[in-house]
Amino acid sequence: xxxxxxxxxxxxxxxxxxxxxxxxxxxxxxxxxxxxxxxxxxxxxxxxxxxxxxxxxxxxxxxxxxxxxxxxxxxxxxxxxxxxxxxxxxxxxxxxxxxxxxxxxxxxxxxxxxxxxxxxxxxxxxxxxxxxxxxxxxxxxxxxxxxxxxxxxxxxxxxxxxxxxxxxxxxxxxxxxxxxxxxxxxxxxxxxxxxxxxxxxxxxxxxxxxxxxxxxxxxxxxxxxxxxxxxx
Numbered sequence: 470x471x472x473x474x475x476x477x478x479x480x481x482x483x484x485x486x487x488x489x490x491x492x493x494x495x496x497x498x499x500x501x502x503x504x505x506x507x508x509x510x511x512x513x514x515x516x517x518x519x520x521x522x523x524x525x526x527x528x529x530x531x532x533x534x535x536x537x538x539x540x541x542x543x544x545x546x547x548x549x550x551x552x553x554x555x556x557x558x559x560x561x562x563x564x565x566x567x568x569x570x571x572x573x574x575x576x577x578x579x580x581x582x583x584x585x586x587x588x589x590x591x592x593x594x595x596x597x598x599x600x601x602x603x604x605x606x607x608x609x610x611x612x613x614x615x616x617x618x619x620x621x622x623x624x625x626x627x628x629x630x631x632x633x634x635x636x637x638x639x640x641x642x643x644x645x646x647x648x649x650x651x652x653x654x655x656x657x658x659x660x661x662x663x664x665x666x667x668x669x670x671x672x673x674x675x676x677x678x679x680x681x682x683x684x685x686x687x688x689x690x691x692x693x694x695x696x697x698x699x700x701x
Contacts, residue, residue, distance in 0.1 A: 470632060471639055471658070472598040476506025476605060477629040480641055481653040484627070487515075488655050490643035491544045493526055493534060494519050496560035496607075498643050499625040500569050500676075503605035504577060506629075507676055513572040516545035522568025524560040525552035536620050539644045559623070562609055563698045566674060578682035580675040583695040587665035592692050593673075594631035594638065594661070601688060602681035605629075607674040608640065609699070614667035615659050616647075623671070623701060628664075629656075636661050672699045 483505040490498035497518035504512035513521075526549045530541060552558035560568075566579045585593060597604065606628040613621045630639030637658040642648065649657040677685045689696050 470634065471630045471637075472632065473630045473639075474506070474597060474606075474628075475600045475603055477639075479505045479509065480605065480627055480629045481656060483512075484641045484656070485654045488643070488645050489540060489542060491515060491542045491546070492531070493559050494524060494545065495643050496565045496609075496625045497522055497524060497568070499607050499627050499641070500565060502641060503607055503627045503676055504569070504573065506605040507577055507603050507678055508573065516548055518565075518568050518572050519545055519549055519560065520568075521572040522560050522564040523550075524564065524568075525550050525558055527552045527555045527558035529555075531555060531558075533620075534622055536616070536644055536646060537618060539646050560625075562672065562674065562701075565607075565625075566698055569674075569676060576679055577676055578679045578685070580677065580682070580685045580689055580696060581698045582673040582675060582689055583697050583699050584668045584670060584672045585665060585694055587662045589692055589694055590665045591633070591636075591661055593689075593694065594628075595633055596688060596692070598631050602684055603678055604681070604685065605676045607676065608664060608668055609671035609674070610664070610667035611671065612667070614663055628673070631661075632658070638664050640664075670699065670701055
């Protein structure tokens with residue numbers, strides 16, 4: 470049975486109202502949705518997070534940046550700097566980490582976890598499902614590992630549940646088209662192994678109330694997970 474994390478219902482509701490993401494802003498979009506689990510209606514919007522995270526935009530249309538058949542949306546672009554190249558467009562994990570803490574006035578702390586192995590990921594998800602504190606989690610993935618079509622980009626999704634029996638993870642993606650018809654809009658399950666593989670050169674951002682920062686770090690360290698920010 471799928472074990473929903475604390476705040477999962479809030480995340481799913483926020484996602485339904487927010488879909489789809491503005492182009493090149495999957496990180497701030499997913500963070501805005503995820504933060505509702507920690508902050509409720511006080512969660513900052515996509516543009517505020519993008520500005521605080523120093524997101525940069527490549528102004529031309531990049532069809533390969535989106536899943537096939539999804540819309541191009543440029544909301545918030547007028548407030549963001551232009552990237553020096555296509556490869557430099559978007560939001561880095563380090564920038565998003567800083568941006569989340571800045572945009573929330575440090576009410577939320579971010580605990581980055583470098584690409585956990587599938588075994589360590591299972592342990593982490595199982596422990597998180599026991600609700601030691603209010604939290605949300607963002608997975609920074611490579612999409613080729615999680616889709617059945619030709620879409621190969623770095624991407625952020627929100628993780629909101631875990632089924633240890635079926636060994637699958639529930640994720641909130643950033644387009645309705647990526648959702649399973651039997652799940653809430655934009656949501657689907659992926660195998661734990663596939664998620665770990667998709668994060669292998671990236672990682673997970675654990676978002677917690679600042680008062681729970683030490684408890685979250687202690688949990689990460691107790692599982693021998695690497696507490697650091699990745700570079701891609």
